[in-house]
Amino acid sequence: MELLRKFKETFFSILPIVVFVVIINFLLIPLGDLFPRFLTGSLLLFVGLTLFSFGADVALVPFGERLGSALVKKRSIPLMLVIGFFIGFIITIAEPDVTVLADQVVDINPAVNKTVFILLIGLSIGLFLDLGFFRTLKRWPMKWVYLIGYGLIFILAALFGGEFLSVSFDSGGATTGPMTVPVILALGIGVSHIVSGGEKEGGFGFVGVASMGPILIVLVLSIFLPDASSSAASSDLGAIGMTSLTSVLLFCLKETADAIVPLLAIFLLFQPLFFKGSARWVIKMLFGFVYTFVGVTLFLTGVKYGYINAGTYLGHQMIVQGYGGILIPLAFVIGAVIVFAEPSVQVLVKQVETVSAGHIKKSLVYVFLAVGVGLSVAFSIIRAMYGISMWYFIGPGYFLAVLLSFFCPQMFTGIAFDSGGVASGPMSTSFVLALAIGTSMGSGTDPMSDAFGLVGLIAMMPIVTVQILGIIVQIKERKSMKQQERSQK
Amino acid sequence: MKYLEGRLLAICVKKGQCDAAIGWAKTHGAKGATVMYSRSFSSHGFLRAIGLGDVEMELAVFLQEGTEDFQCSDFQKMGNLTGFALVLDRKENGMKKEFKLITAIVNKGFGDDVAEAARNAGSIGATVLGARGTGTAEDAKFLNVVLVPEKDVVFLVCPESISEKVVTAIRGVKELSAEGSGVVFQSEVSEFVKLGGPKAE
Numbered sequence: 001m002e003l004l005r006k007f008k009e010t011f012f013s014i015l016p017i018v019v020f021v022v023i024i025n026f027l028l029i030p031l032g033d034l035f036p037r038f039l040t041g042s043l044l045l046f047v048g049l050t051l052f053s054f055g056a057d058v059a060l061v062p063f064g065e066r067l068g069s070a071l072v073k074k075r076s077i078p079l080m081l082v083i084g085f086f087i088g089f090i091i092t093i094a095e096p097d098v099t100v101l102a103d104q105v106v107d108i109n110p111a112v113n114k115t116v117f118i119l120l121i122g123l124s125i126g127l128f129l130d131l132g133f134f135r136t137l138k139r140w141p142m143k144w145v146y147l148i149g150y151g152l153i154f155i156l157a158a159l160f161g162g163e164f165l166s167v168s169f170d171s172g173g174a175t176t177g178p179m180t181v182p183v184i185l186a187l188g189i190g191v192s193h194i195v196s197g198g199e200k201e202g203g204f205g206f207v208g209v210a211s212m213g214p215i216l217i218v219l220v221l222s223i224f225l226p227d228a229s230s231s232a233a234s235s236d237l238g239a240i241g242m243t244s245l246t247s248v249l250l251f252c253l254k255e256t257a258d259a260i261v262p263l264l265a266i267f268l269l270f271q272p273l274f275f276k277g278s279a280r281w282v283i284k285m286l287f288g289f290v291y292t293f294v295g296v297t298l299f300l301t302g303v304k305y306g307y308i309n310a311g312t313y314l315g316h317q318m319i320v321q322g323y324g325g326i327l328i329p330l331a332f333v334i335g336a337v338i339v340f341a342e343p344s345v346q347v348l349v350k351q352v353e354t355v356s357a358g359h360i361k362k363s364l365v366y367v368f369l370a371v372g373v374g375l376s377v378a379f380s381i382i383r384a385m386y387g388i389s390m391w392y393f394i395g396p397g398y399f400l401a402v403l404l405s406f407f408c409p410q411m412f413t414g415i416a417f418d419s420g421g422v423a424s425g426p427m428s429t430s431f432v433l434a435l436a437i438g439t440s441m442g443s444g445t446d447p448m449s450d451a452f453g454l455v456g457l458i459a460m461m462p463i464v465t466v467q468i469l470g471i472i473v474q475i476k477e478r479k480s481m482k483q484q485e486r487s488q489k
Numbered sequence: 490m491k492y493l494e495g496r497l498l499a500i501c502v503k504k505g506q507c508d509a510a511i512g513w514a515k516t517h518g519a520k521g522a523t524v525m526y527s528r529s530f531s532s533h534g535f536l537r538a539i540g541l542g543d544v545e546m547e548l549a550v551f552l553q554e555g556t557e558d559f560q561c562s563d564f565q566k567m568g569n570l571t572g573f574a575l576v577l578d579r580k581e582n583g584m585k586k587e588f589k590l591i592t593a594i595v596n597k598g599f600g601d602d603v604a605e606a607a608r609n610a611g612s613i614g615a616t617v618l619g620a621r622g623t624g625t626a627e628d629a630k631f632l633n634v635v636l637v638p639e640k641d642v643v644f645l646v647c648p649e650s651i652s653e654k655v656v657t658a659i660r661g662v663k664e665l666s667a668e669g670s671g672v673v674f675q676s677e678v679s680e681f682v683k684l685g686g687p688k689a690e
Contacts, residue, residue, distance in 0.1 A: 287540030
């Protein structure tokens with residue numbers, strides 16, 4: 001049974017993190033009251049992730065693909081740019097993660113106007129989506145776009161970064177939520193379907209390009225802001241609230257509704273104008289949107305109800321009870337297992353397999369992603385424990401990421417930069433971030449500067465590891481080609 | 490022009506089963522196969538109605554030149570495959586053909602409508618592949634890039650006795666009534682077997 005297979009698949013993708021926390025609970029740090037909450041949360045996570053994967057297959061991905069090809073099909077540059085911008089703008093300002101990011105920024109510097117900030121982030125995603133469309137059609141090599149983009153980001157960060165350094169790199173990953181990522185990812189794939197020769201890049205790279213927008217805009221914004229130091233801002237971070245399941249559910253219901261309404265509106269608007277799909281297709285899509293909505297709501301409820309508190313508590317207790325030494329390898333394991341439970345990661349990995357017609361195996365991409373995120377979380381915990389500046393990680397990291405793009409097959413570079421935005425999903429922005437905040441509080445470092453930055457690191461390391469995978473695949477292919485040639489002689 | 494003598498054996502199974510089938514075929518003389526991802530439909534009307542009827546499939550095509558010693562029915566004996574296998578043969582070997590392969594190439598998104606129309610006409614299942622057309626000379630370039638139309642290719646096998654009815658039903662799909670909506674054609678199937686249990690389509 002197809003449905004049973006899906007349930008099994010999601011079951012095994014959240015099993016690792018659940019087993020991990022259960023072991024910690026019984027062997028190292030008893031979670032106490034938090035443990036039943038964690039189990040309930042895990043159940044919600046399981047059901048939510050399964051429904052989400054139905055929704056992504058049935059609605060989000062086909063919607064994004066059709067949207068991407070529809071915009072190009074009209075053969076009008078102004079139309080493509082205006083509507084492309086509009087889509088990026090609308091789906092971003094509706095994203096709950098962006099509101100959370102805005103709150104963080106206001107915490108750091110009260111001179112920031114929250115509404116203006118959210119609009120600016122939306123603007124940046126809109127503009128960078130346009131860049132994505134333009135780049136694909138103009139066939140600008142991806143590596144140059146990333147070289148220039150991240151070059152600019154680093155110049156700005158070196159000159160004006162300061163207190164905004166961590167949060168700016170976080171914003172790239174944080175603004176792309178579980179519903180926007182599949183759609184943006186599919187946009188590019190849709191474009192590649194109708195462009196002859198599009199199969200070379202496979203349509204990947206849109207999320208990667210879009211992720212640069214918010215980083216740039218936050219850095220540009222910081223130029224114009226007067227210095228203001230954060231003081232009391234971090235005090236309420238990681239406060240352990242024992243909110244009831246119902247109130248968490250209602251909260252997540254509203255957040256998810258906010259994010260899905262613009263997507264649905266765009267779909268309903270585009271159906272008569274561009275898609276002109278059959279009634280059967282529209283009904284299928286609408287069902288898909290329902291699955292997505294219910295799935296994301298349950299998933300987020302599970303994370304917020306069961307995982308955040310557990311994360312903060314674990315991080316804090318590990319340090320207080322003197323387990324700091326083993327926390328770093330444990331952090332690696334947490335990072336490596338959390339990847340499997342991120343909703344958008346499943347979508348990306350599946351797209352990679354589909355676009356390459358099974359040539360690039362799912363399991364291989366998972367392994368390299370897991371290593372990447374594992375390293376990121378380990379680095380983040382080191383930062384949280386010892387208060388090491390973000391520079392020492394993102395400097396070499398992005399240098400390596402851009403450098404590797406000159407040796408890596410184009411399609412893998414696209415997949416790699418996309419996986420940066422994809423890996424930094426709701427699991428890492430909540431559970432793992434809470435763990436880092438707890439660790440930071442336990443170690444006496446400043447969570448605001450030393451725990452934040454984690455999302456930025458999670459968005460960075462997979463770029464490096466997935467490109468390494470690309471290079472390995474290329475070398476292997478060349479070898480087997482040579483062998484074939486030899487055997488033919 | 491000299492053609493290779495041979496026939497085409499296609500096997501369509503649930504995603505993940507294809508490698509085993511090809512591996513087995515290779516030990517029986519197959520040189521290799523071309524594998525495509527495709528999509529089929531659940532036999533449950535309810536699941537299809539609520540948008541959960543898609544089944545992921547893998548379609549493998551072997552070109553058999555005579556060195557292979559296996560038939561469609563041998564895949565049936567493997568036991569752990571779910572789907573179907575068929576042989577398209579250019580040669581007339583005098584046998585009465587029981588089954589027809591109907592192929593419809595339509596604009597993207599209408600594959601489901603074709604499959605449903607065929608089902609209503611008595612055919613049991615269909616397999617849809619994403620594909621693209623070549624475009625025509627009139628297709629203006631956009632930013633120096635040639636744009637090509639996206640297509641759905643629908644394959645379905647049905648008994649010879651109802652094939653005309655199925656083709657008529659597909660031609661009757663309301664959304665495909667405009668000129669240039671696609672093509673549909675029939676080919677001869679010399680062997681056809683279902684693999685796996687009754688759920689297989």
